Amino acid sequence: MKKNVLLLTGIASFLLFSCKDKEEMIEVEVPSATTTEATPVNGDPKTVVANQGAFQMKGLNYGYNDLEPYMDAQTVETHYSKHHLGYCNKLNDAVKGTPLETMSIEEILNGLDLKNSALRNNAGGYYNHNIFWEIIGPKAGGKPTGKVAELINKDFGSFDAFKTQFTDAAKGLFGSGWVWLVYQNDGTLKITTTTNQDNPLMPNAEVKGYPLMNIDVWEHAYYLKYKNERPKYIENFWQLIDWSKVEYRMSLAK
Ligand SMILES: [Fe+2]
Known part of the structure; x- marks a missing residue:
């Protein structure tokens, strides 16, 4: 020195x-x-724009570093500006020049041709990540209120029982995929898992219905910070769930 x-x-x-x-x-x-600042993060979510096409990035309601310490800035930035953007751009390529260009993403997923793997992977990847970013945020966590709380208590017995079941599903899902809380057509809630970028709107869904919340358990969602410790990522994810957003999604369910 x-x-x-x-x-x-x-x-x-x-x-x-x-x-x-x-x-x-x-x-x-x-x-x-001495350098005491957090690792600098390049870029701003507002500047992440898809190539010209039918679908566009929806932005984030927070900055890349606002989900710290539960989700680190580098992971959020890479996940949103690289992975999610990639799905959006490839979705635009997949629908270009077809009747799908004028359809909503939910209409595309509901009527999906499962053999069209480019559309399946990228329409799913685009939609699944839209929900993921929507239902998390800083200064969140806690327990749901309102109709979501009412249905969780009715269909799972208690919030703690629901949390345990959802957490166990996320820990136990082999490989890459998603865990969902689904609002089914009969008005009940159910937890389900999907592999790769499939989701509960697709024709092959084991549990079909309107997705209220999800967790991404692909390694790209947590590996930079948590390495192989997926359970820690899942436990900390509960600190980020914005239940008002989940409640809002329930209002959209038909
Ligand atoms: Fe992801």
């Missing part, structure tokens, strides 16, 4: 050592500048 040498003379020496009248050379170690 670089050392600065300060020469203390005269008055200082006199005050400290009143008997001394000779100059004294004291070597003082000056702390070097």
Whole structure:
């Protein structure tokens, strides 16, 4: 470490050592500048724009670093501006010049041709991530209220029972995929899982219905921060769920 040498003379020496009248050379170690700022994050979610096409990125209601410490800025930025954007751009390519261009994403998913793997993967990836970013936020977590709380209590027994079941499904899902809370046509809630970028709107869904919330358990969602510790990522995800957004999605369910 670089050392600065300060020469203390005269008055200082006199005050400290009143008997001394000779100059004294004291070597003082000056702390070097330290970096205490968080890892800098490049970019702004507002600048993430898809190539020209039928679908566009919806933006985030928060900055890349606002979900710290539960979800780190680098993961959020990479996940949104690289992975999610990639699905959106490839979805635009897949629907270009077809009747699908004028349909909503939910209409496309409901009537999906499962053999069209480019459309299946990218329409799913686009929609699933839209929900993921929508239902999380800073200063969130806690327990739901209103109709969501009422139905969770009715269909799972309690919020804690629901949380355990959802968490276990996320921990136990093999490989890449999603866990969902689905509002079924009969008005009940159910937890389900899908692999890859499939979702509960698709014709092959084991549990069909309107997705109220989800968690992404692809490694790209957590590996930079949590490495192989998926359970820690899942536990911390509960601190990010904005239940008012889940309640809003329930109002959209038909
Ligand atoms: Fe993802």
